[in-house]
Amino acid sequence: MATRQADIVIIGAGTAGLAAYSAAKHKTRNIVLINEGHYGTTCARVGCMPSKVFIQVANDYHRRHQLVKQGIHGGDQLFIRTEESLRHVRSMRDYFVSFVMESIEDIGENNIHGKARFLEPDTIQVGDQTIQAGKVILASGSAPFIPEPLKAIREKNRNSVLTTDELFEQESLPESVAVIGTGPLGLELGQAMQRMGVATHLFGRSRTVGGLTDTEVIEYAIRTFQEELPLNYAQELCYESCDDEIAISWQEGQDTRRIQVKTVLAATGRRPNVRNLGLEEIGVPFTDEGVPEFNPETMQIADFPIFIAGDVTGVRPVLHEASDEGRIAGWNCVNEITAFQRRTPLAITFSEPNIVRVGRPRRKLTEGAYHTGEVLFDSQGRATIQQYNKGMLHIFGDKHSGVLLGAEMIAPAGEHMGHLLSWAIENRMTVFDALAAPFYHPVVEEGLRTCLRDLAEKIDPSRQGLEIRFKSN
Ligand SMILES: Cc1cc2nc3c(=O)[nH]c(=O)nc-3n(C[C@H](O)[C@H](O)[C@H](O)COP(=O)(O)OP(=O)(O)OC[C@H]3O[C@@H](n4cnc5c(N)ncnc54)[C@H](O)[C@@H]3O)c2cc1C
């Protein structure tokens, strides 16, 4: 078959690939999009959206425990039919996927279903077609990672070990589950299942939750989640099939502990889809982490006519970054290659309370160069009214200038406070600038103000009380 010519080939019709297509289509329509597997994007199909529907159901049901205090009775009569809840999750999922499918239909016959593979840096094979392209965008996403011991159990009984890609496809939820991994996904889905009545046991390996790096916030978060469900950390877990259950054992000091569950959810991370693409054969350089080396401001891979975008980079695996990277890659395929300023990092785990990391993580700050503002939400006014008064926020500011550097928190309304802080950091605000902004009463953000005040006092105690700016002419 003759080689087809295209200006751009995009590998992967996920958020990054589709954003790249939108950015480039104004200059050329000769773009070929190749996608393997399901359409609809990871976010809408198995990721952000269905997981948030699932969490919404769980939190709404959980609320029944807090109603009696307010004189609202009958909550104990409520019950959940998880098969109906999962149908609801899937129907909302279909709704979100339908919008993606509309944008794919627009692409028409330039959309090819199949697995792409590089023959040369500018030549792609898909099925029996060969396409030569001016530029290629690699936006192949990531896939769930399953540790070897769990793979062995899964080989015997596929339904006994699920990935997050499979959870929402289940007919109903199991009686009991062990969730392995305390990253954003393990925490969100583990807490949600516990709240939906599944006996859930959460396991972590390194002592952190939701990607936090601040030790004090981590310990506060662990204690908070342990009040709601069993959460253990162990370097190694042993798995064993017994009848229709899985036994999990681990060492705690001198003791061996053991539980049995019906199902295991592997929330042990995702790995970039870089294998079997022919990248090694065409000489693409790889980092020690096993992903192609690229420039994060242009998204170009070395001097190759190849750009990379989204989870396949393994660096900022969140939706808005995948979309940005797609747009940068798409732009750079049809314009002179330009460096882009990347946004302030922001990562949210939609557990209750939310876990949020903004700007530079504490682990990466230079010791002695910053101060930390600290606050607890345990007696914060609005959070107490809402019966969500649990939380700890740390904000980091430059020791001399007071420029905001980052924040880590487990907090009620953390998703919103995280946005306020990321906008402040993005605009290079100091703690004093942030304190001059309005704070309504009574809102959870007043807790954020208390934290900023604590930071301001540590940076410059002489400015205490002077939060309102002098009028300048
Ligand atoms: C359960 C879950 C919850 C999440 N929640 C959030 C959240 O709340 N907020 C947030 O910001 N992020 C969240 N994320 C992360 C977010 O979904 C991802 O960052 C984002 O979807 C990545 O988009 P992408 O375009 O890189 O990859 P994808 O959408 O996965 O697209 C990659 C596409 O490439 C295709 N492909 C792979 N290899 C090939 C090949 N060789 N040839 C052709 N096609 C190929 C794949 O089949 C796929 O269609 C969540 C993820 C998960 C799993």
Ligand SMILES: NC(=O)c1ccc[n+]([C@@H]2O[C@H](COP(=O)([O-])OP(=O)(O)OC[C@H]3O[C@@H](n4cnc5c(N)ncnc54)[C@H](O)[C@@H]3O)[C@@H](O)[C@H]2O)c1
């Ligand atoms: N709110 C969200 O849901 C959300 C938000 C942003 C990004 N994401 C992205 O989704 C992706 C997947 O999230 P995740 O939480 O699955 O991944 P993750 O990499 O953040 O966490 C994986 C966890 O599994 C543990 N782990 C790994 N191997 C293990 C083993 N063999 N035994 C025990 N524990 C093991 C790790 O220590 C870690 O705690 C990430 O890239 C994440 O950034 C999700």
